[in-house]
Amino acid sequence: MSTEIPITTGIFTWPSDSPRLLGSRCVSCDNHMFPTQSGCNRCPSVETETVELGNRGTLWTWTVQAFPPKAPPYQGEVDPKKFKAYGVGYIELPGQVKVEARLTEADPAKLKIGMEMEMVMIPLRTDNDGNTVMTYAFAPVGA
Amino acid sequence: MASSDDVAIVGIGMHPFGRTEGVSGMDQGVAAVRAACTDAGVAWSDMQFAVGGSMAAGAPDTMVSKLGLTGLQFINVMNGCATGGSALFSAYNTIKSGMYDLGIAIGFDKHERGAFRVDTKGANGVDWYGGTGLALTTQFFGMKINRYMETYGISHSTLGKVSEKAFRNGSLNENAWRRKPLSEAEVLESTMLSYPLTQYMFCSPAEGGVALILSRADKAHLYTDKPIFLKAAAIRSRRFGSFEVLAPSLSLEHSAGPTIDASKAAFEMAGVGPSDIDVAQLQDTESGAEIMHMAENGFCEHGEQERMIQHGETEITGRLPVNTDGGCLANGEPIGASGLRQVYENVLQLQGRAGARQVPNNPKLAYTHVYGAPGISGVTILST
Numbered sequence A: 001m002s003t004e005i006p007i008t009t010g011i012f013t014w015p016s017d018s019p020r021l022l023g024s025r026c027v028s029c030d031n032h033m034f035p036t037q038s039g040c041n042r043c044p045s046v047e048t049e050t051v052e053l054g055n056r057g058t059l060w061t062w063t064v065q066a067f068p069p070k071a072p073p074y075q076g077e078v079d080p081k082k083f084k085a086y087g088v089g090y091i092e093l094p095g096q097v098k099v100e101a102r103l104t105e106a107d108p109a110k111l112k113i114g115m116e117m118e119m120v121m122i123p124l125r126t127d128n129d130g131n132t133v134m135t136y137a138f139a140p141v142g143a
Numbered sequence B: 001m002a003s004s005d006d007v008a009i010v011g012i013g014m015h016p017f018g019r020t021e022g023v024s025g026m027d028q029g030v031a032a033v034r035a036a037c038t039d040a041g042v043a044w045s046d047m048q049f050a051v052g053g054s055m056a057a058g059a060p061d062t063m064v065s066k067l068g069l070t071g072l073q074f075i076n077v078m079n080g081c082a083t084g085g086s087a088l089f090s091a092y093n094t095i096k097s098g099m100y101d102l103g104i105a106i107g108f109d110k111h112e113r114g115a116f117r118v119d120t121k122g123a124n125g126v127d128w129y130g131g132t133g134l135a136l137t138t139q140f141f142g143m144k145i146n147r148y149m150e151t152y153g154i155s156h157s158t159l160g161k162v163s164e165k166a167f168r169n170g171s172l173n174e175n176a177w178r179r180k181p182l183s184e185a186e187v188l189e190s191t192m193l194s195y196p197l198t199q200y201m202f203c204s205p206a207e208g209g210v211a212l213i214l215s216r217a218d219k220a221h222l223y224t225d226k227p228i229f230l231k232a233a234a235i236r237s238r239r240f241g242s243f244e245v246l247a248p249s250l251s252l253e254h255s256a257g258p259t260i261d262a263s264k265a266a267f268e269m270a271g272v273g274p275s276d277i278d279v280a281q282l283q284d285t286e287s288g289a290e291i292m293h294m295a296e297n298g299f300c301e302h303g304e305q306e307r308m309i310q311h312g313e314t315e316i317t318g319r320l321p322v323n324t325d326g327g328c329l330a331n332g333e334p335i336g337a338s339g340l341r342q343v344y345e346n347v348l349q350l351q352g353r354a355g356a357r358q359v360p361n362n363p364k365l366a367y368t369h370v371y372g373a374p375g376i377s378g379v380t381i382l383s384t
Helices: B027-039 B059-066 B084-097 B137-152 B154-169 B186-189 B217-222 B258-270 B288-295 B303-312 B329-331 B335-351
Strands: A004-006 A022-028 A050-052 A056-065 A087-094 A097-103 A117-124 A130-140 B007-016 B047-051 B071-075 B102-110 B192-194 B207-216 B228-237 B279-282 B366-371 B376-383
Touching: A022 A097, A050 B217, A056 A097, A056 B137, A056 B192, A087 A117, A087 B137, A097 B071, B007 B027, B007 B335, B027 B059, B027 B102, B027 B207, B027 B335, B047 B059, B047 B084, B047 B303, B059 B071, B059 B102, B071 B084, B084 B102, B084 B207, B084 B217, B084 B288, B084 B335, B084 B366, B084 B376, B102 B335, B137 B192, B137 B288, B154 B186, B154 B288, B154 B303, B192 B303, B207 B217, B207 B335, B228 B258, B228 B335, B258 B288, B258 B366, B258 B376, B279 B288, B288 B366, B329 B335, B335 B366, B335 B376
Parallel strands: A004 A130, A097 A130, B047 B071, B047 B102, B279 B366
Antiparallel strands: A022 A050, A056 A087, A056 A117, A087 A097, A117 A130, B007 B207, B007 B228, B102 B207, B228 B376, B366 B376
């Protein structure tokens, strides 16, 4: 049977019942960044700590990726016949940061700036060993 | 009266933009250099220094093997989408400093087809950002204009009109790539690539070359009857809180982007304001970018573009002609050459040599603006 594996380590907590993105918080000015980085891009501090970011927020802006990205770097489906458009947006996590993410919704009529979104895990591709490579996305709440 | 520390453009050359099979990017640069030398009535051996920029078509200084091995100072610059602007900026400062009297800024490129491929590998060598389909510059432009349209009331029709203008102006430009006029409806009905932007609202990576010969202003009369003076050249990177291309996260705070900073710096340097400008070339990676950049460069308030564009104010015959040569939309974007193309067009306009697309009433002050990854802007102001 297929095993689910993360696309990389260090960007989210998963496997988990409640996966979260991992970011950096500046210990000096509370600025939040994603992904993690050493040093703050807001103040001169070089001291940051890794924190779990919130898993709910509001859609700040969005678009729909309607053509297959180039591979590499893209790991998902690039065959124009099989490619399915996907949403891309920034989700504003209250008090923290806006994170860029794939959206589970790709219909412009169903996407609205300001709508409530929550983090989910989605399959990206099947690798050569038959594993399902997983990544993070955001989905409209209650959809 | 020009003072000795002013800088003039005394010769311009271009290799047509678009796709030229069988001619390398560098050879397109060489062609531009030769055309610029002819325009100024000088020889390559008269060049005291050169600054060259290219992203994907090789190290510019190797072109001396074709132009002539004269031993001149030749510096390569690489500065993302502001590479061409940076070559000009460096040449400007080299003359301004008093080091040399005559030199050349060169930009050329040749890119593969389709959206730019971006490498965003993380520290562990895994490119999760590109791997998951987020590292596309086209997405940023879609997301920025989508929010802007909702915030400031810009219509889809206005996006279409910007492209319609670009292709109409391109049809009047013998060096442009896309010279077939398209109607607003054809633009709006073309394939949706990155909502709300369709196929004909995006420029494409392309090929081309531009060269500009610069001289000390007080010696410009040796080369041309109509020297064009470079009154300002400014480049700015992004500050905390700005919304830029290829950003996995954005801060909650908002601040002015690099375009606003570069624009203010250039206007201060030149001692003029936006209302003084007679013709402007603004970065139009896609039609929404031209709209947003009109406000970011100080030419109107946010939201005013809807009325201005619907009323034709940015047409060649309008109050503020924008992208008179068809911009990136009609010319494509060879990164190394793109910023220099804008300056080339403004020199033609200010010298009254723009032919069918000449801005009427003898324009005297012209503006250029480039923007691109990873959040960089370059502005120049030229005067007669």
